[in-house]
Amino acid sequence: MRFKKELENIKTYEAGKPIELIMRDYGIDEKEIVKLASNENPFGASPKVTALIARLAGKIHRYPDDSYYALKTALAEKYKVERENIIIGSGSDQIFEFITHALLDRGDVVLQNKITFAMYAIYSAQSGAVTITTDSERHDLKAFEKLLAKNPKLIYLCTPCNPYGDALDKDDVFAFLDAVSAQTLVAIDAAYMEYASFKNTRKLIEPKELIERFPNAIYTGTFSKAYGLGGMRVGYAIARPDIIEALHKVRAPFNITTLSLAAAVEALGDQAFVRKSAEHNFKEMARYEAFAHEVGVNYEPSYTNFITLLFPEGRSAAEAASALLKRGMIVRDLKSYNLNAIRVTIGLTNENDRFFELFRDYWR
Amino acid sequence: MRFKKELENIKTYEAGKPIELIMRDYGIDEKEIVKLASNENPFGASPKVTALIARLAGKIHRYPDDSYYALKTALAEKYKVERENIIIGSGSDQIFEFITHALLDRGDVVLQNKITFAMYAIYSAQSGAVTITTDSERHDLKAFEKLLAKNPKLIYLCTPCNPYGDALDKDDVFAFLDAVSAQTLVAIDAAYMEYASFKNTRKLIEPKELIERFPNAIYTGTFSKAYGLGGMRVGYAIARPDIIEALHKVRAPFNITTLSLAAAVEALGDQAFVRKSAEHNFKEMARYEAFAHEVGVNYEPSYTNFITLLFPEGRSAAEAASALLKRGMIVRDLKSYNLNAIRVTIGLTNENDRFFELFRDYWR
Numbered sequence: 001m002r003f004k005k006e007l008e009n010i011k012t013y014e015a016g017k018p019i020e021l022i023m024r025d026y027g028i029d030e031k032e033i034v035k036l037a038s039n040e041n042p043f044g045a046s047p048k049v050t051a052l053i054a055r056l057a058g059k060i061h062r063y064p065d066d067s068y069y070a071l072k073t074a075l076a077e078k079y080k081v082e083r084e085n086i087i088i089g090s091g092s093d094q095i096f097e098f099i100t101h102a103l104l105d106r107g108d109v110v111l112q113n114k115i116t117f118a119m120y121a122i123y124s125a126q127s128g129a130v131t132i133t134t135d136s137e138r139h140d141l142k143a144f145e146k147l148l149a150k151n152p153k154l155i156y157l158c159t160p161c162n163p164y165g166d167a168l169d170k171d172d173v174f175a176f177l178d179a180v181s182a183q184t185l186v187a188i189d190a191a192y193m194e195y196a197s198f199k200n201t202r203k204l205i206e207p208k209e210l211i212e213r214f215p216n217a218i219y220t221g222t223f224s225k226a227y228g229l230g231g232m233r234v235g236y237a238i239a240r241p242d243i244i245e246a247l248h249k250v251r252a253p254f255n256i257t258t259l260s261l262a263a264a265v266e267a268l269g270d271q272a273f274v275r276k277s278a279e280h281n282f283k284e285m286a287r288y289e290a291f292a293h294e295v296g297v298n299y300e301p302s303y304t305n306f307i308t309l310l311f312p313e314g315r316s317a318a319e320a321a322s323a324l325l326k327r328g329m330i331v332r333d334l335k336s337y338n339l340n341a342i343r344v345t346i347g348l349t350n351e352n353d354r355f356f357e358l359f360r361d362y363w364r
Numbered sequence: 365m366r367f368k369k370e371l372e373n374i375k376t377y378e379a380g381k382p383i384e385l386i387m388r389d390y391g392i393d394e395k396e397i398v399k400l401a402s403n404e405n406p407f408g409a410s411p412k413v414t415a416l417i418a419r420l421a422g423k424i425h426r427y428p429d430d431s432y433y434a435l436k437t438a439l440a441e442k443y444k445v446e447r448e449n450i451i452i453g454s455g456s457d458q459i460f461e462f463i464t465h466a467l468l469d470r471g472d473v474v475l476q477n478k479i480t481f482a483m484y485a486i487y488s489a490q491s492g493a494v495t496i497t498t499d500s501e502r503h504d505l506k507a508f509e510k511l512l513a514k515n516p517k518l519i520y521l522c523t524p525c526n527p528y529g530d531a532l533d534k535d536d537v538f539a540f541l542d543a544v545s546a547q548t549l550v551a552i553d554a555a556y557m558e559y560a561s562f563k564n565t566r567k568l569i570e571p572k573e574l575i576e577r578f579p580n581a582i583y584t585g586t587f588s589k590a591y592g593l594g595g596m597r598v599g600y601a602i603a604r605p606d607i608i609e610a611l612h613k614v615r616a617p618f619n620i621t622t623l624s625l626a627a628a629v630e631a632l633g634d635q636a637f638v639r640k641s642a643e644h645n646f647k648e649m650a651r652y653e654a655f656a657h658e659v660g661v662n663y664e665p666s667y668t669n670f671i672t673l674l675f676p677e678g679r680s681a682a683e684a685a686s687a688l689l690k691r692g693m694i695v696r697d698l699k700s701y702n703l704n705a706i707r708v709t710i711g712l713t714n715e716n717d718r719f720f721e722l723f724r725d726y727w728r
Contacts, residue, residue, distance in 0.1 A: 001467070001517070001546070001547050001548065001549050001580055001607075002547070003466050003467055003610040004465075004466060004467065004469065007466060007610055007613045007614070010613045010614075012612060012613060013616075013617045018426075018427065018428065018429035018430070018431075019426070020429045020433065020434070021429060021431070021433070024433070035426075038426075038427050040425045040426055040427065041425050043425075044422055044423075044424070044425045045424050045425050049424070050421040050422050050424065051421070053417065053418075053421035053424060053623075054417075054418040054421045057414040057415075057417035057418045057421075058408055058414050059408075059595065060408070060409050060413070060414065060417060060592075060593055060594075060595045060596050060627065061404045061405050061407075061408045061409050061592040061593065061594050061595060062382075062383070062399075062402075062404055062594060062595045063382065063402050063404065063588075063594045063595055064382070064595060065382035065384045065385060066382070067382075067385070069384065069385070069388070070384070090454060090616075090618075090619065091616075091618065093616055093617070093618070094616060097616055101368075101465070101490060102367050102368060102371060103365070103367055103368065105368065119616070119617075123616075126465060126613070126614055153365070182365070183365050183366070184365065185365050216365055224427075228424075228425040229424055229425065230424075230425050230426060230427045230622075231423065231424045231425060231426045231427055231428060231621055231622030231623065232424050232621050232622070232623075233618060233619075233620075233621050243365075246367040246371055248376060249371045249374045249376060249490070250371070250374075250490055252377075252454075252455075252457055252458060252461055252483070252487075253377045253457070253483075254454075254455065254457070254597060255454065255597075256597075257595055257596050257597050257621050257623070257624060258594075258595030258596070259417075259595065259596075259621070259623060260621060263424065
């Protein structure tokens with residue numbers, strides 16, 4: 001049988017290595033493994049959420065409320081929008097899938113940054129759309145503007161952006177949106193926004209203001225990062241109702257679990273946990289920056305919960321990642337992004353200490 | 365902006381009403397609500413699984429092992445196939461999405477039964493494929509054979525089938541597959557197979573034998589029914605490696621949750637729970653059949669964990685479902701399948717007693 005020809009050109013996503021795999025492949029005990037590879041919240045989830053999960057274990061045979069009433073209501077309150085402005089995804093990742101399936105046809109043009117979250121281009125390739133990228137590695141809206149003449153049907157802006165951690169100012173994003181055709185959908189991937197807006201309020205994009213001013217914008221957020229629910233797979237998008245309605249047509253029913261739904265609602269209610277996480281994150285980030293100066297490695301100032309260390313010529317990031325791995329320290333080698341760099345999630349204080357120790361050992 | 369024209373013709377899936385919604389809409393207390401609408405296992409999940417969920421609540425910030433190594437290994441052992449023969453989905457439902465995105469182009473033909481699981485046609489419509497259906501309401505392979513001349517790219521066989529509960533004999537399925545072109549993918553949706561094979565071994569289709577004989581067949585199973593994990597969203601497919609590889613190209617990473625992965629592995633290990641569930645199911649099914657005779661309602665002998673009650677002319681199933689709902693009894697009105705019937709999940713003994721009592725009250 002013949003599968004679609006587009007599949008031939010698709011490389012599959014390389015996920016951060018899970019702890020189980022390192023235990024299996026290197027025979028290292030779980031207690032000795034530190035995972036700083038997938039931008040998970042080192043505090044875990046809010047204790048209120050983990051307590052709730054334990055209480056709800058007896059309900060896992062029940063399908064979730066497929067209207068996600070409770071979660072949409074809580075998000076609508078938080079962001080001062082209506083339930084009709086919201087769709088729920090299995091991570092914000094799945095929102096990009098919805099956009100792909102609802103919008104993109106073979107030959108359509110998608111514009112994105114040269115270096116950005118890998119899944120955008122993979123989804124676009126699945127639909128046969130053509131991805132064009134800016135020349136610049138960091139998000140540069142002038143570089144995007146130059147490419148508007150290519151008539152993209154979809155533009156991805158990732159702010160703050162994975163894997164560099166750079167973030168755009170809201171005013172610049174809005175000025176850019178003024179220059180974009182109303183026929184182009186602009187997806188603002190704000191997976192790390194809780195961190196960026198904590199560090200610098202100029203980075204904060206409020207979805208309400210965004211969609212009121214720009215009917216062709218869609219804001220995506222996630223519970224996987226600051227809320228500490230990476231394993232629960234819950235994300236959301238906020239946009240005008242006509243966009244949300246179109247995306248709902250390609251959403252499968254029950255696309256998140258019963259426990260994920262409950263966890264997300266509970267997590268939204270514990271904003272103190274999010275603040276504590278962001279506070280810890282940037283305190284520890286300062287230690288990483290000092291460490292980078294100390295050992296002589298470059299980095300990009302980061303608005304996220306990770307820092308990307310750029311290796312000097314002649315030193316291989318892939319080799320460093322591999323050496324760290326053998327000692328139970330999992331970080332993300334960015335070779336698949338064509339970067340000689342590693343991305344390190346900001347961990348607990350003792351986890352970060354361990355990273356500094358192992359990295360120093362390797363580096364000298 | 366212009367979404368794909370296919371979306372205009374898509375009606376969204378009507379899910380079974382969740383308990384929360386009935387509490388909200390009718391002001392009925394949770395304790396007084398009985399839900400027999402979504403073919404969930406009335407025993408819940410295995411106690412081993414619920415205990416595990418509670419123990420793992422502290423790990424929900426961790427992404428799952430995206431290779432699903434442990435689950436594929438356990439499934440490979442159970443079905444005596446290789447890990448390369450297996451793909452994991454968010455319910456077997458998501459496997460149908462993978463098939464759609466990997467295989468179907470605008471204008472392709474998909475063949476399915478006249479009355480069958482609603483999502484097949486919805487997915488096909490999303491891709492612009494044309495669904496053709498048999499004339500017969502119950503699965504009739506002769507009716508399928510007649511339509512092979514239409515050159516379908518994909519055929520859905522649902523055995524046992526939702527919403528009638530009828531099941532095909534393995535020998536008949538294999539004889540049919542002999543007549544199908546090797547260029548046509550045949551999906552065998554076996555979501556309720558644990559029940560069917562318990563009732564009658566002639567219904568049992570072993571995926572290993574299936575894919576060894578038919579390189580164009582794909583078997584799908586789920587943890588949502590007999591395993592009692594409806595809310596965890598885990599399903600799987602078994603096929604030749606070339607098919608599995610193509611489907612992996614359209615699978616997003618982390619498509620099930622960390623807890624779902626662990627729950628499915630643990631559930632597979634408790635086959636006694638599955639047997640107990642099936643045993644209870646058919647003991648109670650006999651009571652439903654006797655009840656149907658008593659009140660004078662038709663039914664189709666069912667190989668699943670639900671029974672579909674076919675209303676006589678002049679009595680409205682939709683009205684009955686609505687009357688039951690107001691008293692806290694949630695069953696599934698099959699109006700959306702163009703049937704004057706209700707589908708009732710076999711519940712716990714006391715839940716079934718309650719159904720008989722409320723139905724008698726309404727019926728007289």
